Amino acid sequence: KQEVTQIPAALSVPEGENLVLNCSFTDSAIYNLQWFRQDPGKGLTSLLLIQSSQREQTSGRLNASLDKSSGRSTLYIAASQPGDSATYLCAASSSNTGKLIFGQGTTLQVKP
Amino acid sequence: NAGVTQTPKFQVLKTGQSMTLQCAQDMNHNSMYWYRQDPGMGLRLIYYSASEGTTDKGEVPNGYNVSRLNKREFSLRLESAAPSQTSVYFCASKPTGGWNTEAFFGQGTRLTVV
Numbered sequence: 001k002q003e004v005t006q007i008p009a010a011l012s013v014p015e016g017e018n019l020v021l022n023c024s025f026t027d028s029a030i031y032n033l034q035w036f037r038q039d040p041g042k043g044l045t046s047l048l049l050i051q052s053s054q055r056e057q058t059s060g061r062l063n064a065s066l067d068k069s070s071g072r073s074t075l076y077i078a079a080s081q082p083g084d085s086a087t088y089l090c091a092a093s094s095s096n097t098g099k100l101i102f103g104q105g106t107t108l109q110v111k112p
Numbered sequence: 113n114a115g116v117t118q119t120p121k122f123q124v125l126k127t128g129q130s131m132t133l134q135c136a137q138d139m140n141h142n143s144m145y146w147y148r149q150d151p152g153m154g155l156r157l158i159y160y161s162a163s164e165g166t167t168d169k170g171e172v173p174n175g176y177n178v179s180r181l182n183k184r185e186f187s188l189r190l191e192s193a194a195p196s197q198t199s200v201y202f203c204a205s206k207p208t209g210g211w212n213t214e215a216f217f218g219q220g221t222r223l224t225v226v
Contacts, residue, residue, distance in 0.1 A: 034215060043202060043219040089155070091215075097162050098143045098206045099170065100215055104154040 002027040002094045006103035013080055014111050021075040021106045023090035028068045034100065035064050035075050036089040044089065048075070080110045114138050118203050118218035125193045125225045133188040133221050135203030143206045144186035145170075145215070146178060148199040155202065161186055193225045 003026045013019050023033070032051050036044040048057045048064040050073065056065040063076040073090055087107045091100035119134045137144065145160040147170075157170030161180040175197060177189045186205075190197060203218045 032213075036217075044204075044217040046214055046216065049214045091155075097160060097168070098208065098213065098215070099145070099157055099160060100155075100204075101157075102147075102155040104152070 002030075002092055002101045004090060004092050004101050004103040006088075006090060006106050008106060009104065010107045010109075012109040012111065015080060015082060017080050017110075018076070018078050019080055019108075021077070021088050021090075021108070023073040023075070023103055025071050025073070025092045025101075027092075027094050028071055029094060030068065031093045031096070031098075033064075033066055033073050034091050034093070035062075035073075036091065038087045038089060038105070040086075047088075077108075080108075082110050082112050084108060084110050116203055116205055116216050116218035118201075118221050120221060121219065122222050123224070125190075125223065127194060127225060129193050130189065130191050131193065132190075133201055133203075133223075134185070135187065135218060136185045137203075137205040137216070138184065139205060139207070139216065140183070141205035141207050141216075142183070143208060144180065145204040145206075146176075146186070146188045147202045147204065148172065149202060149220075150199050158188065158201075190223075193223075195225045197223065198225045199223060 034049045035047045050066040061078040087105045089105045091102045116137045146158040147155040159178040161167045164183045201221045207213045
C-alpha cells in the first residue's frame with residue numbers, strides 16, 4: 001500500500017530565501033507525482049506534474065525532482081516571496097485508475 | 113473555461129439528514145474522484161469513477177454513495193449524515209485513469225454535520 005509522507009509539517013523562512021520541501025513515498029512503482037498548492041479555505045492548484053520517466057520538472061521559480069529508487073521527491077522554491085505562503089501537497093499515482101495518494105502537506109510561511 | 117465546479121460551497125446538516133454534493137467538469141475528462149480533507153489526515157479518497165458508467169470504492173467509502181450521471185457529472189450522496197462526516201469535500205478529474213495526466217480539483221464543499 002502506497003504511503004506518502006511530507007516533512008516538515010510547517011516551515012517559516014524570511015523572504016528571498018531558497019527552500020526545499022520534501023516528499024517521500026513507499027512504493028517506487030509510481031505512475032507520476034504531482035505537487036499542489038492550497039491556500040487557506042481554497043481548493044488545490046496543480047503546480048507541477050513529474051512523469052515516472054522524468055527526473056525533474058520546472059515552472060518559473062519552482063523545480064520539482066523525482067528519484068523513484070529512493071522514493072523521494074523535492075520541490076525547490078527559489079527566491080521565496082510572501083505570496084508563496086500556502087500549504088504544499090504532494091500526491092503519488094500508483095495505479096492505472098489514476099488514484100492519488102496524498103501526503104499531509106507542508107505549511108509554508110514566508111515572512112517579509 | 114470553468115474546470116471543475118462543485119455545489120454547494122457550504123452546507124450545514126443535522127444528524128440523519130441526507131444530501132447530495134454535485135460535481136461537474138467541462139474538460140471532457142474520463143476519470144473523476146471524490147476526496148475528503150480533514151485536519152491531520154490529509155486528503156483521502158472516498159470513491160472514484162474511471163470512466164462513464166463505472167464507480168469504485170476508495171479508502172473511506174462507508175456512509176457514502178456516488179453516481180456518475182454522465183461524462184461531465186459525478187455526485188456524492190450522504191444518505192444519513194453523521195458528525196464524523198464533517199469535512200471539506202473535493203471533487204477532481206483527470207483526462208484518463210493513469211499515466212502522466214494531471215488532476216484538476218474543484219474549490220471544495222465545506223460540510224458541517226451537527
